[in-house]
Every structure is written in C-alpha cells, then in structure tokens.
Amino acid sequence: MEAFTVHTGRAVPLRRSNVDTDQIIPAVWLKQVSRTGFEKGLFAAWREDPSFVLNDPAYAGASILVAGPDFGTGSSREHAVWALQQYGFRAVVAARFGDIFRNNATKMGLLPIQLPEADVERMQGKIEADPAKEFTVDLDRRELRCDDGGVLSFEIDDYTRWRLLEGLDDIGLTLRHADAIASFEQGRSSWLPVTA
Amino acid sequence: MGRTLAEKVYDAHVVRQAEGEPDLLYIDLHLVHEVTSPQAFDGLRMAGRLVRRPDLTIATEDHNVPTTDLLAPIADPVSRVQIETLRKNCAEFGIRLHPMGDAGQGIVHVIGPQLGLTQPGMTVVCGDSHTSTHGAFGALAFGIGTSEVEHVLATQSLPQIRPKTMAITVENTLPYGVTAKDLILAIIARIGTGGGQGHIVEYRGEAIRALSMEGRMTVCNMSIEAGARAGMIAPDETTFAYLEGRPHAPSGAEWEAAKEHWLSLRTDDDATFDREIVIDAAELTPFVTWGTNPGQGVPLAAAVPDPAEFADPAARSAAERALEYMGLTAGTRLRDVAVDTVFVGSCTNGRIEDLRAAADVVKGRRVADGVRMLVVPGSMKVKKQAEQEGLKEVFSAAGAEWREAGCSMCLGMNPDQLKPGERSASTSNRNFEGRQGKGGRTHLVSPAVAAATAVTGRLTAPADL
Numbered sequence: 001m002e003a004f005t006v007h008t009g010r011a012v013p014l015r016r017s018n019v020d021t022d023q024i025i026p027a028v029w030l031k032q033v034s035r036t037g038f039e040k041g042l043f044a045a046w047r048e049d050p051s052f053v054l055n056d057p058a059y060a061g062a063s064i065l066v067a068g069p070d071f072g073t074g075s076s077r078e079h080a081v082w083a084l085q086q087y088g089f090r091a092v093v094a095a096r097f098g099d100i101f102r103n104n105a106t107k108m109g110l111l112p113i114q115l116p117e118a119d120v121e122r123m124q125g126k127i128e129a130d131p132a133k134e135f136t137v138d139l140d141r142r143e144l145r146c147d148d149g150g151v152l153s154f155e156i157d158d159y160t161r162w163r164l165l166e167g168l169d170d171i172g173l174t175l176r177h178a179d180a181i182a183s184f185e186q187g188r189s190s191w192l193p194v195t196a
Numbered sequence: 197m198g199r200t201l202a203e204k205v206y207d208a209h210v211v212r213q214a215e216g217e218p219d220l221l222y223i224d225l226h227l228v229h230e231v232t233s234p235q236a237f238d239g240l241r242m243a244g245r246l247v248r249r250p251d252l253t254i255a256t257e258d259h260n261v262p263t264t265d266l267l268a269p270i271a272d273p274v275s276r277v278q279i280e281t282l283r284k285n286c287a288e289f290g291i292r293l294h295p296m297g298d299a300g301q302g303i304v305h306v307i308g309p310q311l312g313l314t315q316p317g318m319t320v321v322c323g324d325s326h327t328s329t330h331g332a333f334g335a336l337a338f339g340i341g342t343s344e345v346e347h348v349l350a351t352q353s354l355p356q357i358r359p360k361t362m363a364i365t366v367e368n369t370l371p372y373g374v375t376a377k378d379l380i381l382a383i384i385a386r387i388g389t390g391g392g393q394g395h396i397v398e399y400r401g402e403a404i405r406a407l408s409m410e411g412r413m414t415v416c417n418m419s420i421e422a423g424a425r426a427g428m429i430a431p432d433e434t435t436f437a438y439l440e441g442r443p444h445a446p447s448g449a450e451w452e453a454a455k456e457h458w459l460s461l462r463t464d465d466d467a468t469f470d471r472e473i474v475i476d477a478a479e480l481t482p483f484v485t486w487g488t489n490p491g492q493g494v495p496l497a498a499a500v501p502d503p504a505e506f507a508d509p510a511a512r513s514a515a516e517r518a519l520e521y522m523g524l525t526a527g528t529r530l531r532d533v534a535v536d537t538v539f540v541g542s543c544t545n546g547r548i549e550d551l552r553a554a555a556d557v558v559k560g561r562r563v564a565d566g567v568r569m570l571v572v573p574g575s576m577k578v579k580k581q582a583e584q585e586g587l588k589e590v591f592s593a594a595g596a597e598w599r600e601a602g603c604s605m606c607l608g609m610n611p612d613q614l615k616p617g618e619r620s621a622s623t624s625n626r627n628f629e630g631r632q633g634k635g636g637r638t639h640l641v642s643p644a645v646a647a648a649t650a651v652t653g654r655l656t657a658p659a660d661l
C-alpha cells in the first residue's frame with residue numbers, strides 16, 4: 001500500500017448524497033481480472049453528461065473529492081476505490097461513508113475524511129467559488145487546511161492512521177501473529193463444517 | 197452485565213486483542229466468487245503466499261453466468277475470462293468450486309445455507325456485501341473488499357474494530373399478504389440507507405420469530421441496504437429444523453453438542469444495545485420503492501412523494517434527482533405505474549419459498565401483454581426442487597421465462613439487463629441508477645407483488661387481483 005502522509009491538491013465538489021459504489025463504478029467494469037485501468041469506469045454513466053462536475057475543465061487534475069453524505073454505500077466492490085485512485089484522487093471528504101467502502105479505502109491508501117455535513121457543504125461552496133483553491137490533507141496532524149487559512153480537524157483511529165502513515169500491508173502485520181491463529185484453531189469445536 | 201448475540205459470537209472468535217489495535221477475528225467460512233477474487237489470488241501469488249485453510253473456503257460462479265444455454269461458451273469474452281480465472285485459481289490453491297452446470301452451483305448466499313455450511317455462531321465472510329444474508333442463522337456474516345479477501349485467504353482471520361450493536365424489534369405479526377421483503381423495505385425506509393452504519397443489527401420480536409428461514413434470510417440480506425455491517429437473528433427451532441440433515445450440518449452426538457451451544461446464542465435479558473428501534477408489524481402493507489436508493493420506499497397503496505415535503509435538503513435534492521431518473525411525477529399513484537419487465541430471483545428472493553409465492557399468484561393467470569417476466573432460481577438445487585414441485589410449468593403456462601441459476605438481472609453482469617428507459621418490478625435488493633442495466637428503472641418489491649405486477653402490467657399487490 002502507498003503511504004499517506006501529507007497531500008496538497010485541488011478539490012472537486014460532488015453535490016450528491018448516497019453515491020453508491022454502483023455509480024462510482026458500474027458492474028460492467030468489474031469483469032476485469034487485473035488491478036489497473038479502472039479510471040475509465042469511474043462514474044462512467046454520469047460522465048456521459050457534459051454538465052457532470054468531473055467534466056468541468058475548471059476541476060481537471062483535482063485530487064480531493066468532496067461528496068454528499070453516505071458516500072460509497074452498497075456493493076463491497078473495492079474496484080470503486082481503485083477507480084478513484086487511478087483517476088487521481090488521494091482523499092474523499094464526506095459526512096458519512098458506507099462501512100465497507102471506508103474499510104476498502106484505508107486498505108489501499110485512499111483517505112476517507114469524515115467531517116460534519118455543514119463543514120462539507122461550506123467546503124463545496126468554497127471550491128465552487130474558486131476551483132483553483134488548494135487544500136492540504138495532513139494525516140499526521142489529522143487536519144484539512146485550506147490555502148485561505150481555514151483549518152478543519154478530522155477524526156481517524158490511531159491504528160489506521162499509523163498504518164496509512166507507514167504504508168503497511170495488513171497481511172504482513174497479521175502474519176506476525178500466525179502462532180496465535182494456530183493456537184486458536186486448536187480450540188475450535190469439532191462440529192464446525194469443512195468444505196472439503 | 198449480559199451480552200448481545202452479536203457480542204457473544206464476536207467474542208468467541210477473537211484470536212488476539214491488544215490495546216490500541218484492532219481485534220484479530222477468526223473466520224469460520226470464506227465464500228468466494230469470480231468477481232471480487234481474481235486480484236486477491238494475484239496478490240497471494242506475488243507474495244508467494246498460500247491459502248491457509250482451503251477447507252474453510254468454497255467458491256461458486258454466479259455473477260457472470262448466463263441463465264439461458266449453459267452448454268454454450270459464455271459469449272462475452274471478458275466474462276468468460278473472469279470465470280476461467282476463478283477455475284484456474286481454485287485448482288491452483290486447492291479450493292472446492294461449484295462451476296456453471298454443476299448441481300451445487302448457485303448464488304453464493306443461496307448455496308452456503310443450502311449445503312448446511314452456514315451455521316449458528318459462525319463467522320462468515322465473502323467479497324460481496326450481501327453476505328449479511330447468513331446472519332439469519334445467528335452467524336456473524338459480513339461483506340468485505342478484495343484486499344480483505346486476500347487477507348482471509350492468507351490468514352483465515354481479519355482485523356476488526358468491535359462494531360456497535362442495534363436492536364430492531366418487530367412486534368406483533370405481519371398481516372396476511374405482507375412478507376419479509378415488505379418488512380425489510382419498510383425498515384430501510386424508516387432508518388435510511390445510512391441508519392445502520394457501524395452497527396450489527398439484531399432483528400428480534402414476534403414477527404421475526406414467525407418468519408421461515410427463507411424470510412429471515414431476505415431480511416438479513418438487505419441489512420447492508422440500511423448501511424449495517426451485518427444483520428443477525430438468534431437461532432431457534434426454525435433454524436435447527438432447516439439445518440438438520442443438510443450435507444455439512446453436524447449429525448448424531450455432534451448435532452446434540454452443537455445444538456446445546458447454539459441455544460446459548462441469544463441476547464441476555466440484561467444486555468443493552470447501542471441503539472434500539474421498534475416496528476409494529478401489524479401496521480405494515482406491501483411495500484415498493486419509487487426512487488434510486490432502497491430507502492426511497494413507500495406502501496404500494498401510496499403515491500410518489502413530493503420532494504418539497506422532505507425537510508432535509510440533501511434528501512430533497514436526492515428525491516428530485518431520483519424522480520427525474522425514474523421518469524416519475526410526484527402524486528402519481530404507485531398502482532398506476534406500468535412496468536415492462538418483472539424479475540423474480542437474486543440472493544434476496546431467489547429461494548424455493550420465494551418461487552412458490554410468485555407461482556401461487558401467477559397460477560392460472562397470464563403475464564400481461566408487453567411484459568416479460570424472468571424467473572431465475574437462486575441455485576441449481578432450488579431450480580430442481582421447483583421443477584419437482586411443478587413450478588416451472590406454472591410459470592411457463594403463464595408466459596414467464598424459466599431460467600438457469602445465477603445473479604442475473606439483479607446487477608446485469610450477464611446478458612440479463614434492462615434497456616435504457618425500461619422499468620422493472622424486481623425482487624432484488626438495489627434500485628440504484630443503472631443497476632439492472634444502463635438507464636434502467638427499478639422498483640424493489642416482494643415476489644408476490646412482482647408476480648401480481650406481471651399479471652396486470654402495473655405495480656400490483658396480489659390482493660388487488
């Protein structure tokens with residue numbers, strides 16, 4: 001996983017609530033067996049509309065997505081995270097996230113930043129007023145700073161923050177406890193099913 | 197202090213607990229399908245890792261499979277490659293697979309319970325959000341992403357932060373003609389698509405106890421549509437009667453030992469939940485969605501709501517957008533909404549009881565002119581059983597299409613899709629924009645409402661016929 005420490009970039013406002021993962025990347029794109037090329041499928045249906053915000057040249061190259069509440073609900077497809085990252089996003093700001101999406105994002109190094117709905121809307125307003133505005137996401141200090149001096153604090157649990165800052169692979173961390181897993185397995189009930 | 201059902205199952209699976217770190221949770225059963233696994237197997241290969249417990253892992257082909265001719269090669273080359281990749285990965289890593297055409301093939305959440313692999317008190321995961329289905333047995337079951345699929349393949353465990361708990365108590369009994377699907381749609385409309393976020397929901401109360409296992413699976417299946425991490429129902433005699441004699445269920449002395457343990461899997465009287473909701477089953481009627489998320493639902497007898505009546509600005513703009521996408525006008529009676537497609541199937545409503553409910557309604561009737569009705573059993577075993585019961589003839593005589601098992605039009609990864617502008621009444625779980633095909637419009641309904649709708653061509657409850 002790519003480490004996430006500090007990132008500075010422009011942002012794009014997505015004023016829609018309940019952006020489910022079927023919208024982030026439609027199912028037809030999930031047939032690929034590789035891990036790359038998903039940026040083409042990002043918001044594929046919505047991008048066909050010339051007035052969709054990602055088609056606005058003012059927001060080209062933005063790397064922070066600022067969305068409405070309940071972003072990433074629905075399907076567990078991690079392809080949604082891959083598509084956002086491969087398109088160029090490093091962080092997503094929203095008032096609420098779907099649980100599985102948030103989990104998937106932190107496994108891949110895409111930072112989900114949860115802020116109160118009013119702060120998200122203010123931020124969207126700022127971006128719309130000046131799309132060139134730059135924001136700095138500082139995971140170490142748990143801060144989102146605007147180049148106009150505004151600072152917003154966000155919460156993230158210590159462990160996830162540490163893992164993201166270090167860019168650590170979860171599997172490697174768990175395998176340090178292989179002995180604990182093996183000893184747990186010794187105590188499992190004999191009636192539990194096996195698939196073989 | 198007592199513990200909830202969810203806490204008991206969670207605690208019994210903690211491999212390791214350390215201050216400031218997530219718990220490491222042991223996984224009893226890992227279900228795998230073709231869509232969310234290829235990149236996980238690639239990751240194992242790149243790191244030189246093996247599957248730790250192939251004997252606790254099982255795979256099936258479901259999302260991409262065509263539901264017409266199983267003997268012909270899959271026409272879509274990309275789908276075909278994905279299926280072939282799963283076959284290669286299962287062979288390489290020693291995982292049992294139920295491929296297309298196999299008598300055990302079916303939707304991943306239909307075959308687990310059917311084989312008796314899903315049992316009370318287990319932890320079950322799958323790279324699919326509808327894994328919550330298995331909670332109907334009192335298992336802790338939740339969907340994961342591909343990184344976590346790789347993690348479970350490699351370690352048979354997952355780091356987890358202890359979720360909060362929520363009780364949804366459904367008092368009294370469901371009126372005649374009101375089903376588990378109507379109940380869960382009403383619950384989601386009440387608490388919203390984010391209402392369960394961060395929580396494991398336990399469904400309890402008289403109406404839940406009265407549900408069959410199929411009905412309980414329908415309810416738990418859609419927990420994710422309310423944003424919940426998982427849904428659970430305490431095991432009871434209904435659970436045991438369903439399980440007994442299934443291929444992977446314990447037998448003899450093991451069955452007795454297991455049952456004794458399973459009976460302890462209930463929320464203690466003095467346990468507390470982080471959140472509690474009470475629903476009166478007696479007030480419920482057949483339910484239908486009008487919008488583009490599963491929380492946008494109303495009783496079938498109601499009209500399409502007016503966005504101006506939503507107090508929350510985000511809900512108002514979402515409703516405006518939804519009506520535009522759905523091609524609906526506020527105030528239109530839902531009973532006047534005409535459909536051109538009816539889909540009966542999916543991991544929500546593709547089990548034998550669902551097919552029986554739909555068949556009961558269409559028996560001796562005809563699917564309306566201009567409407568196509570697809571009936572897609574959730575597994576090959578469900579299909580066989582339905583055929584033995586004569587349901588295929590009932591559907592065929594009514595003019596419905598009887599198909600092979602798979603996910604089918606729930607998400608249209610196979611050729612079963614809506615065309616732009618087409619409108620369906622669907623027993624599946626998601627009415628998202630484009631979910632059943634680009635530009636398609638979906639109304640979520642129960643199998644009985646789907647069947648009655650097929651007969652009239654408009655959204656209809658069986659009682660209206």
